[in-house]
Amino acid sequence: MECLIQLFINVLCCVNRISLEVMTLNPVCENVETSEGVPLTVTGVAQVKVMTEPELLSTACEQFLGKAVQHIERVILQTMEGHLRAILGNILLSTA
Numbered sequence: 001m002e003c004l005i006q007l008f009i010n011v012l013c014c015v016n017r018i019s020l021e022v023m024t025l026n027p028v029c030e031n032v033e034t035s036e037g038v039p040l041t042v043t044g045v046a047q048v049k050v051m052t053e054p055e056l057l058s059t060a061c062e063q064f065l066g067k068a069v070q071h072i073e074r075v076i077l078q079t080m081e082g083h084l085r086a087i088l089g090n091i092l093l094s095t096a
Contacts, residue, residue: 018050022047022048040091042088
């Protein structure tokens, strides 16, 4: 009986949560040069959330379970800004 009680206590004390709320992020890239050397500053808005589809939720839990929402937002924002810089770096600006 004592072993069962200990197991019950261990299960209850190990609860982690992950937010499924929508997060609004504002990626900013300043003075990023295009492939033609033209500096651009771009500000965006993105709304992101953890998907509840089992495979995607599992991946999100592997990465973020138990982390603060601010940490999750910072990681996603840095990833988005990196992708945005890569896109801007490949843009060809055509002259009018």
